[in-house]
Amino acid sequence: MSLDLDNKNKVGDYEIRVMNSLNSEEKKTAVVAKNTFLLYIRMVLIMLVSLYTTRILLATLGASDYGINDVVAGVIGILGFVNTSLSAATQRFLSFAIGKGDKDNLNNIFSASINIYIVISLIVLVLGETVGLWFVNEKLVIPEERMVAANWLFQFALVSCVFSMLSVPYLSTIIARERMSIYAVVGLVDCFLRLGLVFALSIIPVDKLIAFGFLSMTVHILIALTYAVIARRLYQETHYHLTLDKSIHKQLFSFSGWTLWGAFSFMANSQGINIIINLFFGPIVNAARAVASQVSSAIALFCNSFFMALRPAMVKAYAEGENSYLEKLFFLGNKYTYYLLLMFCLPAILSVDYILHLWLGEVNEYMLTFTRLAIVYSIVLAMQNPITIIIQATGEIKNYFLIIESFTLLTLPISYILLKLGFRPETTYYAMIGVFLFAHFLRLIVLKRQVNFISIRKYTVKFAMPAAVITVIIALILGFVKETLVVDNLLKFLLFVILSVVLVSATVYIFALNTFEKSNIKSLIKK
Numbered sequence: 001m002s003l004d005l006d007n008k009n010k011v012g013d014y015e016i017r018v019m020n021s022l023n024s025e026e027k028k029t030a031v032v033a034k035n036t037f038l039l040y041i042r043m044v045l046i047m048l049v050s051l052y053t054t055r056i057l058l059a060t061l062g063a064s065d066y067g068i069n070d071v072v073a074g075v076i077g078i079l080g081f082v083n084t085s086l087s088a089a090t091q092r093f094l095s096f097a098i099g100k101g102d103k104d105n106l107n108n109i110f111s112a113s114i115n116i117y118i119v120i121s122l123i124v125l126v127l128g129e130t131v132g133l134w135f136v137n138e139k140l141v142i143p144e145e146r147m148v149a150a151n152w153l154f155q156f157a158l159v160s161c162v163f164s165m166l167s168v169p170y171l172s173t174i175i176a177r178e179r180m181s182i183y184a185v186v187g188l189v190d191c192f193l194r195l196g197l198v199f200a201l202s203i204i205p206v207d208k209l210i211a212f213g214f215l216s217m218t219v220h221i222l223i224a225l226t227y228a229v230i231a232r233r234l235y236q237e238t239h240y241h242l243t244l245d246k247s248i249h250k251q252l253f254s255f256s257g258w259t260l261w262g263a264f265s266f267m268a269n270s271q272g273i274n275i276i277i278n279l280f281f282g283p284i285v286n287a288a289r290a291v292a293s294q295v296s297s298a299i300a301l302f303c304n305s306f307f308m309a310l311r312p313a314m315v316k317a318y319a320e321g322e323n324s325y326l327e328k329l330f331f332l333g334n335k336y337t338y339y340l341l342l343m344f345c346l347p348a349i350l351s352v353d354y355i356l357h358l359w360l361g362e363v364n365e366y367m368l369t370f371t372r373l374a375i376v377y378s379i380v381l382a383m384q385n386p387i388t389i390i391i392q393a394t395g396e397i398k399n400y401f402l403i404i405e406s407f408t409l410l411t412l413p414i415s416y417i418l419l420k421l422g423f424r425p426e427t428t429y430y431a432m433i434g435v436f437l438f439a440h441f442l443r444l445i446v447l448k449r450q451v452n453f454i455s456i457r458k459y460t461v462k463f464a465m466p467a468a469v470i471t472v473i474i475a476l477i478l479g480f481v482k483e484t485l486v487v488d489n490l491l492k493f494l495l496f497v498i499l500s501v502v503l504v505s506a507t508v509y510i511f512a513l514n515t516f517e518k519s520n521i522k523s524l525i526k527k
Contacts, residue, residue: 042184043305046191053195057212060201065149065209068142072153087168089113089252092392094176095312099319105248106237112248113169114240121162128158149209156213160220167224170231173238178312182230190223251395262388265405272412273428280419288366289425291356292374299345299378303337307385314386318393323453326390328516330454333386334463335517339508341382342471345375346478347500351487358490366425373429380436387443390451400446404439411435466512474503 061069090113097106132154136142142150174182197215204211231238270293278286310333317326348355352371356363391400414435415428444456478500487493509518 042187043301045188049191049195053198056198057201060198061208061212064143065146068146068150069153069209069212072136072150073157087172090169090172091176091311092315092395093248093252094172095315096319096393096395098176098312099316103237107239107241108243108245108248109252110169110173110237111240111243112245112252113172114166115243116249116252117165117168121165124162124165125158128154128161132158146209149207152210153213156217160217163221163224167227170227170238173231173235174227175308176312176315177235178309179234180309183308186223186226186230189226190219193219193222262401262405265408268409269411269432273415273432276412276416276419277425277428281425285366285425288364288370291363291367292370295348295371296374296378299341299375299382303341303382303385306337306340307333307389310386311389314389315393318390327453330386330390331459331463331514332517333389334383334459335467335508335512337382337385338379338463338467339470339504339512341379342474343501343504344497345379346471346475346504347493347497349375350475350478350482351493351496354487354493369426370429373426373433377429377433377436380433380440383440384436384443387440387447390447390454394450396450400443400450403446404442407442408435408439462514470504470507470512474500474507477503 090109093109093113094106097109133151136150136154137147171183194216197212197219200215201208201212228238274286274289277289310329314326314329314333317323317329349372352368352375353363356367356371388400391397411428411432414431418427418431419425444459447454448456478496481499482496485492485496487496
């Protein structure tokens with residue numbers, strides 16, 4: 001027993017020595033790297049459990065009830081559109097106040113966000129019990145004998161939504177404080193509770209759909225209360241007090257409003273293109289695009305895990321006036337995002353036929369083409385994140401979202417005109433990629449105007465050009481290897497992915513990283 005304690009003490013002393021050997025910037029970056037790792041582990045485990053849970057739930061509920069659950073949840077899910085924007089605003093202002101070390105303002109921001117969420121929750125309840133109920137009972141296509149169950153499910157989902165919204169200020173505080181270990185652990189507990197919930201359905205002697213709704217609501221409430229209890233115990237600023245500070249409420253609402261415009265633009269592009277494709281080609285092509293959209297969603301989840309760890313650090317750096325460190329984080333974010341995606345996206349693009357056959361069985365030409373283009377589009381879309389985070393840190397977001405997100409809406413008329421002229425459906429993806437590439441250039445211009453220490457020339461020379469050269473070289477090498485290896489089974493595909501990871505890692509480390517970035521990787525490995 002004493003030997004174990006000695007070993008633990010030695011390990012602890014070694015970690016302290018390593019952290020003490022790092023300078024201030026390296027310590028902060030090490031925290032970002034650790035948080036990123038925790039969030040990746042969370043993401044992978046949740047994805048695996050969710051895939052398995054979906055399979056079991058479908059078998060337990062049956063296709064009809066599973067579809068009812070999906071469509072009713074979709075009605076409530078629309079309200080999450082507003083929730084996401086408010087969450088981004090809360091996190092930004094909390095992180096900024098933490099960076100400034102302004103404890104009083106921190107508590108005022110938290111309390112103001114609670115006020116806003118209470119008001120929004122009441123609005124959601126009123127809309128849910130009026131317009132929502134009317135829509136479920138009058139517009140949704142649900143078998144008559146399942147209407148009672150659907151109404152119970154709707155009520156449970158509405159309560160779940162309200163509790164989730166009220167927990168956002170507490171969760172935002174935990175994220176702003178960069179305690180990703182708490183977020184990761186609670187997220188995994190949530191995931192495994194849902195897995196247990198699905199297994200419990202098989203032995204519950206009541207209506208499975210109603211039972212599922214009730215148990216899901218219970219899990220939502222437990223997780224919301226968990227975040228609230230943890231945040232209140234750890235952070236003094238989460239103790240609510242009544243505040244009527246108009247300036248704080250106005251800032252939160254204003255920030256949320258323009259962020260909401262960005263979210264609306266993204267939703268309009270994704271759903272609008274779907275509708276246009278349906279008008280010209282029908283549901284078969286829509287189904288192919290739905291497959292590609294699932295791949296895009298997986299990539300987005302991957303990127304969000306990284307930027308959830310990076311966002312608080314960047315906002316705090318801006319608040320503290322550490323422009324040099326913020327610039328380093330900006331380039332670090334661009335490089336990590338692009339090259340991590342490159343590791344897995346290149347073999348995915350080159351082997352998409354094998355992947356889709358393994359996943360779906362039968363595939364068509366549209367699925368293959370759409371999925372390849374969706375991966376490229378997702379990479380382009382992901383690269384906006386470091387820019388958007390800095391713009392949000394400044395708080396001056398009106399021009400950014402108004403100019404950029406309005407411009408990206410051009411994908412809708414461009415896609416419609418191209419299809420009207422007789423072009424193939426995949427042309428819509430080419431339009432989206434082209435518009436968002438140009439929008440990326442506009443983002444850089446707006447960023448330069450608002451944050452003058454970020455250089456477009458440096459961005460091009462230090463990141464964009466090396467990234468383009470490395471991508472072309474590695475794509476040629478992997479293309480040659482694929483033709484030689486003939487990827488037609490799981491072992492060969494895994495070897496292909498491992499080769500891609502090794503090749504990208506070695507090339508990027510040698511040719512694309514600067515001394516600061518290499519130093520942080522070495523420090524992380526030592527720790």
